[in-house]
Amino acid sequence: MxxxxxxxxxxxxxxxxxxxxxxxxxxxxxxxxxxxxxxxxxxxxxxxxxxxxxxxxxxxxxxxxxxxxxxxxxxxxxxxxxxxxxxxxxxxMPSDMALLHRRKWSAEQTRQQLVKCRQQLQELRSGTKLKMLIHTADYLGRLVKELAVEE
Structure with a gap:
């Protein structure tokens, strides 16, 4: 000092x-x-x-x-x-001041959840899971067309 x-x-x-x-x-x-x-x-x-x-x-x-x-x-x-x-x-009000730390904590928790969700969304968009989902959707679409033609 x-x-x-x-x-x-x-x-x-x-x-x-x-x-x-x-x-x-x-x-x-x-x-x-x-x-x-x-x-x-x-x-x-x-x-x-x-x-x-x-x-x-x-x-x-x-x-x-x-x-x-x-x-x-x-x-x-x-x-x-x-x-x-x-x-x-x-x-x-004094009650607002008493809740200030709780609000800060809640805001930080929400921010952390948002970061995790954005990471998961990015992984879904760029990862193999998205490719597998697109492939499955394509396969199901072709299967539905084949079944519709046979009837």
Whole structure:
């Protein structure tokens, strides 16, 4: 692993907007924040009015995004309160995500079956089995004509 790997600083949304989204406006919001962060109400008031603690800011950012990791891979995604995962490419339910591995497995099994079927078809088209079938069909056709003429 690289020891000198530089970590890009994350861009956090405005703390006050996150604070209002999570705890609301008006009375009781600092109490709800204090319960959420596990700190005294005075500490939450200080973070709100002055400057928030960086860890509290990151934690609130993650919370407001629906507990998705806060990095560039998930930057445009979030989880709604009803559990729906919102992405730039569409929305999905948690059940969709749970079935993702099953769907991938099923698609791979289908792909493998298709490859086998194509190989078998190629063998039938180019192999001796096809020649034998054509010869048998030709023989049966001639036999039917002979029987039809005799009657």
């Amino acid at each position: 690289e020891k000198n790997r530089k970590i890009r600083p994350e861009r956090l949304d405005d703390f006050k907007n996150l604070y209002y989204d999570a705890f609301g406006y008006g009375e009781g919001n600092h109490e709800r924040a204090a319960e959420f962060f596990g700190v005294p109400v005075s500490e939450c008031q200080k973070w709100h009015d002055e400057r928030p603690h960086p860890v509290a800011h990151r934690y609130l950012q993650v919370h407001c995004k629906g507990y998705l990791p806060y990095n560039t891979n998930w930057k445009d995604c979030y989880i709604r309160s009803d559990g729906m995962v919102i992405t730039p490419f569409g929305n999905c």
